[in-house]
Amino acid sequence: MKLIKLNAIDSTNDFLKDMSRNEVVENFTTVVAESQTKGKGQMGSIWNSEQGKNIIMSTLVNDVLKDASDIFHLNVAISLAVIEVLQDLNIPKLSVKWPNDIMSDTKKLAGILIENSFKSDNRIESIVGIGLNVNQKDFILLPKATSLSIVMKKEYDLDDLLNKIVFQIRKNCALIVSGQSELLWKEYHQKMFKIGIPVAFEDVNHNQFMGIIQKVTDEGKLQIIVEDDSIKTFGIKEITMLY
Template sequence: MKLIKLDAIDSTNDFLKGISAQQDPENFTVVTAENQTKGKGQMGAVWNSEVGKNLIMSVLVKDFLIEINEIFNLNIAVSLAVITTLKKNNIPDLSIKWPNDILSANKKISGILIENSIKSDGSIHSIVGLGLNVNQTNFEGLPKASSLAVITGQELDKEELLSAIVTQLKANVIEIKHNPASLRQQFVDCLYKKDIPMPFMNQKEEKFMGIIQGISPIGKLQVLLEDDTISEFDIKEIQMLY
């Protein structure tokens, strides 16, 4: 694993994309930063992190995705790599709030952003951005956020966590190539509030009740509605109210 450490950068994803465009870096090259000034989340959301306290990283994954409709498989591999690593560090009540927030109980501790590009030869290169709240303890104005330090009462080693996550990601990438059904089921089993009636809101800000059933082959959220039909929702088409 090639590791590039930066003190400060606007975005580790953008930095790694720049390297990937100009060179041919080795697979699973990792960029980390102590401070990220323009961290991004899904659909342009902002990811804020206290300087030096958290794990901010981006990983290059190539030679994995063959078809564009397999993209969600990488999301599964990454999410489960984080879950597995955190379980080994005794973080309780872990779940995945679809599509890619990691929660402990009902508090967000990690967010994932995957950006894909199709090269001229048809290959797909993916930049996996991960923010993990490790040693930050001040979450003023962020009532739904927490960190590993808050949860465990002690500081954790960011580099050990990074190494463990990347090692598990490599294993998951191999596993999902050969046995996608197994990891997909593990992902579904980890879904936050699965099989529990929950209020949701759609893009028109209409509220409704639904029960999360699972995910479609391309990663859409499958929700059982009150009329006993199952609808599929893409990212940002639905919001869970909790």
């Protein structure tokens, strides 16, 4: 693994994308920063992080996805890579809140943003951005956030965690390449936040309703049984879970 360490950067995802445009970049090259000024989350949200307290990283993933229909396989693999590392640390009540927020109980530990590019030679290049709250203890403006340090009452070595996450990413990506994605999907559904229990949602028109998560489809959409017992499917920007 090629590792690039930066002090401050606008966005590790953007930095790695620029690198890839201008030079040949080794697969699984990882950029990590102590702080970033324009960290991005799902749907354009901002990822804020105290300097030097957390993992802010982006990893280049090539030669894993073969077709556009397989794109969500990578989301599944990356979400589980983070969860598997945290399981080894005995972090309690871990789950994946669709599509790929990592939770401990009802608090968010990590966010993942994957940006895919379709190349002229039909390759799919993915930039995997991960923000993991590790040693930060102040989340006054983020009441639904937490960190490993808060949960476990101890501090962690960031370099050690980073290496373990990249190792697990490579391991899970190898399952996709070898045609064993169903193993990842099975675990992903087992780890889903609030799956199988009634929970409130809000759609883009601000209509609230109760539903029960059934599964995530191969395309990465959320399948929910709604109050009239019909099954509806929602894309990432079409629904918000209220919890």
